Amino acid sequence: MALVSVAELLAKAEAGGYAVGAFNANNMEIVQAIAMAAEKENSPVIMQASQGAIKYAGLEYIVGLVRIAAETTHVPIALHLDHGTSFDQVVRCIRSGFSSVMYDGSQLPLEENIRITQKVIEISRPIGVSVEGELGHIGGTEDDISVDEKDAHYTDPDEALTFVRETGVDALAIGIGTAHGQYKGEPKLDFERLEKISKLVNVPIVLHGSSGVPDEAIRRAISLGVRKVNIDTNIREAFVAGARKVLEDNPAEIDPRKILGPGKEGAIELIREKIRLFGSGGKA
Numbered sequence: 001m002a003l004v005s006v007a008e009l010l011a012k013a014e015a016g017g018y019a020v021g022a023f024n025a026n027n028m029e030i031v032q033a034i035a036m037a038a039e040k041e042n043s044p045v046i047m048q049a050s051q052g053a054i055k056y057a058g059l060e061y062i063v064g065l066v067r068i069a070a071e072t073t074h075v076p077i078a079l080h081l082d083h084g085t086s087f088d089q090v091v092r093c094i095r096s097g098f099s100s101v102m103y104d105g106s107q108l109p110l111e112e113n114i115r116i117t118q119k120v121i122e123i124s125r126p127i128g129v130s131v132e133g134e135l136g137h138i139g140g141t142e143d144d145i146s147v148d149e150k151d152a153h154y155t156d157p158d159e160a161l162t163f164v165r166e167t168g169v170d171a172l173a174i175g176i177g178t179a180h181g182q183y184k185g186e187p188k189l190d191f192e193r194l195e196k197i198s199k200l201v202n203v204p205i206v207l208h209g210s211s212g213v214p215d216e217a218i219r220r221a222i223s224l225g226v227r228k229v230n231i232d233t234n235i236r237e238a239f240v241a242g243a244r245k246v247l248e249d250n251p252a253e254i255d256p257r258k259i260l261g262p263g264k265e266g267a268i269e270l271i272r273e274k275i276r277l278f279g280s281g282g283k284a
Contacts, residue, residue, distance in 0.1 A: 003067065004076045006100035006228065007130035007170040009044045010204040013227040018279030022046035022080060022206075023271060024232035026053045028065055029264040030239065035069040035077070037271035041281040044075060046100070046228065048082040051089070063097045075284040080132070082230070090120050094129055102132040102173070110135075110159055117167045132206055132228075135163050136175030157196045164201040171204045171228055172197075176221075178209035189217050191224060198225030206230065211237075215277055222279065231274055235267050242266030 009020045025031045025047040038045035047069070049062045057065075063079065070077040080100040081093045090101045103120045105113035117133045124131050136155030155174035164172060174197055176190045187209075198205055204227035210218065211233035218229065243263035246253055253259060275281050 001070055001074065001076065003070050003079050003097070003099040004044075005128055005130040005170075006046055006078045006080055006132065009046065009076060009078055010171055010227045012044070012283065013280065014204055016279075016283060017222075018283065019207075019222045019227050019229045020044050020046055020280050021271070021274050021278050022048050022082075022228050022230045023235060023274075024048045024050055024053065024082060024230075025062065025066060026236075027057060029260050030235060030267055031065045031069055033235075033239075033264045033267035034271055035073050035075075037268045037275060038075045038077070038284070039073050040268075041272055041275040042075065042284045043275045043280040043282070044077075044284055045275075045280075046078045046080050048080045048230065048232075049093075049098075050082045050232075051085070054093075059092065059096050067097065078130075083134075087116055087119060091123065094124060094127070098129065100130040100132070100170075102134065104134045104173075106134040106136060106173075106175075110163065114163060114166045117163075117169060121168060130170040131167075132171040132173060133163065133167055133169040134173040134206075134208075135160050154190055154193055155197060157193065157200055160197045161200045164203055169203060171206050172201055173206040173208050176207075178207060178213060187213055187217070189213070189221060191220060194221060194226070195224045204228060211235075218277055229274075229278055231271075234270055234274070238266040238270035239263040 013020050023034045034047055047066045066079045078100050079098050081098050083104045084090045084102055085104050103117050105116050121131050176194050177187055205225045206228040207226045208230045210229045211231050243259050246259050246262050
């Protein structure tokens with residue numbers, strides 16, 4: 001099956017009242033884990049590549065791995081750029097075969113964020129590539145992007161309406177209290193803000209920094225309009241836990257396959273749990 005756009009997946013999620021998992025793909029084993037979990041759950045899935053993943057694995061390798069996953073499975077798979085911070089980077093990813101991109105201009109003034117996002121949509125929409133925008137900073141650190149807690153702020157509903165009207169983005173990432181990385185305590189989400197934004201903008205909402213958010217909070221967010229849920233940290237934790245156990249049990253082990261294999265199995269189970277939580281199982 002060829003890669004599909006995130007817009008296509010989220011339109012179906014909106015109609016069905018569920019969310020699609022967007023899982024960060026950092027290496028071959030994690031790409032395989034996402035694809036295998038999606039197949040087992042018969043679920044559509046989004047594979048995301050962050051700037052850090054592209055720097056680590058290489059743009060061509062990321063695209064090649066995800067394309068193979070899409071071609072060898074029966075479930076719909078989208079390849080999405082996570083937190084693209086420049087127009088040039090977005091162009092490179094589109095030219096390389098990404099079916100969806102995120103331009104993150106959330107740290108810019110609203111007018112500048114709108115201007116560049118419009119520019120991204122101008123080149124993306126004619127070729128069927130979907131675009132995610134962001135308004136409101138998501139706290140924490142993800143690869144090369146870091147937002148101090150004091151600088152993180154929630155998305156203003158009125159600004160969200162202006163942003164969506166002016167840009168026509170396919171999906172909107174908002175700040176309602178989540179953060180990238182591992183949480184120091186339990187995150188408290190602003191559901192009232194989420195509900196207001198969702199009613200105003202009438203586009204699928206994206207929840208970043210969802211690893212560590214309690215299941216009941218995720219379910220409520222989905223009921224209020226979240227249609228794309230990003231997971232990265234939880235996958236890293238599950239993967240490393242599996243690999244670490246092998247080395248703890250057998251410090252002399254030198255076969256990468258025997259070390260990384262259990263990590264992949266841990267990631268598969270974690271991703272399957274998230275798919276069931278999001279309600280996308282059986283929706284392929």
